[in-house]
Amino acid sequence: MKHLITTILLICTVAFTFAQNGDYTAQLEASVKKLDQAKSVGDFQLLEKTFVQLGNAQKTEWLPYYYAAFCNAKTGFLLQDDGEKIEPYSIRGEAQIKKSESLAKGDGKVLAEIYVVQAMIYRTKVFISPMTMGRQFGPLSDQFLKKAQKLDAENPRAIYLEAWTKYYTPKLWGGDKDLAKELAGKAIQKLGNAAFGVVPHWGKAESEALLR
Incomplete structure (x- = not known):
């Protein structure tokens, strides 16, 4: 029992x-x-x-x-x-x-x-506060993006974020709008076959915004 x-x-x-x-x-x-x-x-x-x-x-x-x-x-x-x-x-x-x-x-x-x-x-x-916090957190942001790219170079969200960074960084400091648009296009292409569901699949709308 x-x-x-x-x-x-x-x-x-x-x-x-x-x-x-x-x-x-x-x-x-x-x-x-x-x-x-x-x-x-x-x-x-x-x-x-x-x-x-x-x-x-x-x-x-x-x-x-x-x-x-x-x-x-x-x-x-x-x-x-x-x-x-x-x-x-x-x-x-x-x-x-x-x-x-x-x-x-x-x-x-x-x-x-x-x-x-x-x-x-x-x-x-x-x-x-770009003037007071940019020196610390800008490089830290770049560091984590590079870590992501090292683990998965073809991740479309990492490609998008690199595009965003290139687009909004002044040319004097390494910005490049043409390269940014090229990267955004690459991210969109990769996201064309993205599986939906609960796995991360965002990035298409964000990448498209850089091409407008």
């Missing part, structure tokens, strides 16, 4: 775990679909909260924290002309992307995705 009760409890636990995992997957898929359509600061901040909740519920998955950090990075880019508002987003984003990295289990392709967003987060810190 005791053995039977133990077996029943084990079956119930497994069934509950499967139900939880199914619910998590469905919520993550729905949230990523909404992220694909997000455009405003409000959109990204609502989704950040959702991804944080998913991460806190699941605890072992890198994707929710990655997407929460990405939402904060996008918010920072949208607010780049209003630097004083960016700091709380950059602080949260940095903590979230480091949490995502801690869950990546050393997977090079995953780390490449994470480092692209980490480079974006450090770029948002430059936006806060």
